[in-house]
Amino acid sequence: MIGHLPQRLLLWFIGLLGIGILALILVCVALQIQVPWDVKTLQSFTMKHYRLYSVKSDNRSLEYQQSAENELDTAEELERKSYKQSDFEDSSVLEHSAKSDQAILNTLKPMPKNETKPTEPDFFGDRYATDDFPSQTNCPNSIRKHVPQTPFAEMFLHSIPVLQWAKHFSPDQYQRLSHYSGAHGWGSVDIEVLKHSLAILNTTANRLMFDDWEKRKNRAQCIRCAVVGNGGILNGSRKGKEIDEHDYVFRVNGAALKGFEEDVGSRTSFYTFSTNTMRNSMRSYAGVGYRGPPISNETRYIFLPDHDRDYILMRAASTHTTIDKGPERSKEPPTYFGEDVTVEKFKIYHPDFIRYLRNRFLHSKLLKTGARNIYRPSTGAVMLLAAIHTCDQVDAYGFMTPDYSVYSDHYYDKQRHPVRFYANHDMRMEMKLWQELHQAGLMNLFMRQ
Known part of the structure; x- marks a missing residue:
């Protein structure tokens, strides 16, 4: 025994x-690994503490990881009752083959069989508001006139509102758009916050993209736009003068200009951002000179709203009042946009427009996985597609091209950083779309090779 x-x-x-x-x-x-499907559960899902997914291929590791530019700021944000759609850094993708991409998608948890199918309108909602107003120009070779002759003819909606303003709010519209969370609707925004914030966007300047066009002397027949991303392809490009010669210049997120004017120019007509990416860019890129949104007489500020804080910040900044709650709260009015900024300088993308871009132009395979509730077009993609929907001619600089692995992540990187791929954006799909729009003649994409 x-x-x-x-x-x-x-x-x-x-x-x-x-x-x-x-x-x-x-x-x-x-x-x-498991990404919860229930919206209430996602309220407590913080990307700050976990890398989402990881896969190794050809001795290279591709990680869906949290970016310094888009960390969730405070515990208070996580406690808010409205669903928060994380807003990560808009970035490029590590060099990967199509086979590797499929391997990545296989690591994402597929949609449960009893969940909403991609064609059902309660998630995608492929119906939108209309906002018919005449074009600001009569350009003979505008993008709008060329679209019907391209493969994009059936995708484009020429009457969709790109920007939202006071007259877009009503209880009925709130009921319709409250079904969609994050940037795709008003489901993440308290009705009183939305009502009082949109109420101040009641001028033509808030409704029109090019609100000063009619006032310009010697204006051309067509509106020419330069849309500038932050990609490393611009480093050493010497495109600054060419960019500044356009009628309008669009920029996004951590757009550091001082010291880089020869490559990227110095003008900013429109600055696209979310409150979260702006604040985190100020922390992450202070070392290269980014101190906040560019400030000039011509600069307009376009919010890509994810939740309450974007509407709250816009209202406080334009009315020069304090914010008494949230990460931006302070005893003084916010000064991100200059102390003399007026409400006419603020614009906000319409959530129907963001959802339309996701549904029709960037309908990623990620929407069939557990990442669908955090997926949306990148901020740079929204900016570029907004320009294509409003400008007569578009030249795009600093966006991902097939040779992206040759360049560093950003044009202002002091040391080389490989570009990265995040689970809330499909950057390879965006890169393919830029090539297709370029080939269709709907925009001109700057490529070095």
């Missing part, structure tokens, strides 16, 4: 060890 005791103890030990390992695996799976 005594001789068999050690053997029995060994068997007991092995059994308990196996159970422990199995339990550990189950806990890891629950914490790091």
